[in-house]
Amino acid sequence: MSKTYSFQDVAEHNTKKDLFVVIHEKVYDCTKFVDEHPGGEEVLLDVAGQDATEAFEDVGHSDEARESLAALIVGDLKREAGDPVPQVTSSSVPSIKSSPSSSNGGFGLYSVVAIGGLIAYFAYQYIQANAEQVQAAAA
Numbered sequence: 001m002s003k004t005y006s007f008q009d010v011a012e013h014n015t016k017k018d019l020f021v022v023i024h025e026k027v028y029d030c031t032k033f034v035d036e037h038p039g040g041e042e043v044l045l046d047v048a049g050q051d052a053t054e055a056f057e058d059v060g061h062s063d064e065a066r067e068s069l070a071a072l073i074v075g076d077l078k079r080e081a082g083d084p085v086p087q088v089t090s091s092s093v094p095s096i097k098s099s100p101s102s103s104n105g106g107f108g109l110y111s112v113v114a115i116g117g118l119i120a121y122f123a124y125q126y127i128q129a130n131a132e133q134v135q136a137a138a139a
């Protein structure tokens with residue numbers, strides 16, 4: 001029977017010489033693997049003693065990488081209330097950004113043109129008035 005770890009148990013194994021991670025509710029001992037990891041030791045140290053599901057999935061590991069997980073498994077995670085929960089879907093699924101409706105976009109464009117036109121008109125008036133003053137002074 002495989003051992004069951006609480007999140008607290010896993011959190012204690014958070015150094016390079018004793019490195020556990022949680023991926024999909026399973027606990028893996030990566031202590032011996034950390035030096036062999038093709039993605040480098042730094043990324044594993046970043047998630048040492050934590051839930052690495054999101055980080056693991058974000059990389060898009062190959063089937064081969066998933067198979068090598070089997071050799072590292074030490075038990076199951078027993079989640080308790082208050083434990084952090086991985087949010088795998090949030091980062092792998094791009095968020096749908098609402099695009100401005102065509103009427104809004106159109107209105108925005110018209111206002112820019114209208115305001116630009118007004119500014120140009122007043123600037124022209126101002127320059128004309130100045131030019132008249134200069135002429136009047138010169139006369």
Ligand code: HEM
Nearest residue numbers: 030038039043044047052055056059061062064065068069
């Ligand atoms: C603990 C179990 C893990 C195993 C067994 C594992 C295994 C592997 C393997 C075999 C590769 C080579 C490429 C592939 O086959 O996909 C790889 C690459 C990589 N891994 Fe992991 N990995 C693990 C965890 C992690 C975690 C938690 C992260 C991120 C925090 C990570 C980040 C990376 C990165 C950045 C690469 C390099 C990808 C590239 O250069 O294209 N790995 N890993």
